[in-house]
Amino acid sequence: MTFVRRTFPTLSALCLLAACGGGGSDNPAADYSSDAAGADRLTAETASLTQTAAASMPTTGRAEYDGVVGMAFGSTPTTLSSAEMLGEVDLTANFATGQITGEFDDFNTAAGQELNGTLRVSNGQIVGNAFSADIAGNLTGTTSAPGAVSGSVSGDFLGTNASAIEGTGTASSTAGDLGLVFVGTLDRD
DSSP states (O other), X not given: OOOOGGGOTTHHHHHHHHHTTOOOSSOHHHHHHHHHHHHHHHHHHHXXXXXXXXXXXXXXXXXXXXXXXXXXXXSOOSSGGGOSEEEEEEEEEETTTTEEEEEEEEEEETTSOBOBOEEEEEEEEEETTXXXXXXXXXXXXXXXXXXXXXXXXEEEEETTTTOEEEEEEEEEETTEEEEEEEEEEEOOO
C-alpha cells in the first residue's frame, strides 16, 4: 500500500506530541489544540521518510509506535487538522509473528469535548512493508460521539528499519460512517 506523504501535513506532528505526553489535562479544547500542534511537528519529522523497502523490514523483535489518529464523520480526513476528533496511537508490531496490535484512545473533539473509550486494533497482519488490522470499540461522552465503532485500518512502515508508520481507515459507528488517518514513530521510552 502506498500513501501520498503530503496529505498528512499535520498528522505527523500530532503523533510526536502524543508520543511526548501531549494531552491528558482536564481541558479537552486545550488537549485538542496541543495534539494538533504536535501533529504538525510529527508530520515535519516524518515528511522526508519513504516507505521502508520490503527487503529492509525487520524479521525479528517487536517495535512500539506512538502517534496521533484523526477521525471525521464521512470521508477520511486529508490532514489531521481537518479531523473532527484527535486521539493517540499506541501500536505494537511483532515482526517475528507478522502481527500488529494496539489501540487508539484519549480522543478530544475540535469542539472541545472529551470522548471516553478506546478503539482496539486487532487481527493485525504485517505483509511485506505494509499492514492491515480491524478496529472496534465504543466512544461516548457527548451527544455527537460515534458510539459503537467497527472497521479496519491499513498502512505502511516508513524509514530505515520501519522507524515510523502511517495509515488510513474506515469504520461504521452508531452515529455514522467514519474516516481515519494516523501516523506514529518508534516509542523511544
